[in-house]
Amino acid sequence: MAAEFVLLLAIGFVAQLVDGTLGMAYGVLTNAALLTMGLPPAQASALVHTAEVFTTGASAASHLYHRNVDWRMVARLGVTGVLGAILGAWLLSNIEIGAARRI
Incomplete structure (x- = not known):
């Protein structure tokens, strides 16, 4: 359990480092890594989106603080x-699982 936690922590750290540097790819990198580790797609997606709620919330708070929000665009x-x-x-x-895998 501890080794798996450290691996997940490392994946999250590297993916967030790329996301913070380039402004993209956290979800793609993390989801791909979790799927490669054998997690079911629904669980991998839930983990990624839960983490993104917090990272996106921190980014939003920073933009609000610095008055860097275009409300019309929002x-x-x-x-x-x-x-x-x-x-x-x-x-x-509402679609069968085989169709979703092909997409």
């Missing part, structure tokens, strides 16, 4: 993002 992206999330969740809940 509104436009927020509406389309929510619609996309609802559509994606519905789609994955």
